[in-house]
Amino acid sequence: MPVRMLILTLTLITGFARAQTLEPFTATYAANYNGIQVTAERELSGGGSNWRLDFRADSFLADIREYSRFSLSDSQIRPRHYEYRRTGLGRDRETILNFEPRRVVNVSRPKRTLEAVPEQVHDKVSYQLQLALDVAAGEQDLTYHVADGKKLRTYRFAIAGKEMLETPLGKVETVKVERIREAGAERSTYIWFAPAWNHALVKLMQEEEDGETYQISLTKFSSGTKDRQ
16 A cells, blocks of 8 residues: 555544534544554544534655534534645645535535535545444444545445454454445455444554555544543
8 A cells, every 4th residue: 555545544534422422532543554654633623513523644755634614413414614635745635625505615626516416415524423423323324425526425334243452542342344345346444433432433454455454543532531542
């Protein structure tokens, strides 16, 4: 996996949530690729119906900054504004999206504005938090429509079972979730959430087409009055 893809994989990391509610948090993750250290941090702030989820990833090759501002009502996240910036690795990239009823306006590239989108559509950050909420609530339909700045994509997940994991923060029981890909796809992605830790994502593992496996692990988090490191 190229370093660029490793950093982008880190952007798949979701935060944590209690069943049907959100709680501000800060979570730190670490990954290693051929001796190159990548550190990522997520921070959820806000309250009531107004929230913001920030993502930051740093290595000596590239930096990523990403955030979503969204509302929460009846356990459903509705994005309002999304920004993504990557610098230092190849060409700098920027995506800015505004979410309107049945429309996603691409501020960076207006020609890529999406019309007549489904009522429930997410950005590349907000769907991850919705996934955590849905897993916490025991939902079985884990399907999400995601506007990525180019087109509308559909991401599907399924509960693969429960598993006890040894983590850098201790031993914990987790819910294992699998990304459902198209038939014949050789890449596989698994995510482990910890119900006892406010459904924190404690591990993400991706197996590439060549059989190599890459892993991202939670190294520290704080949520409300709880700290774990």
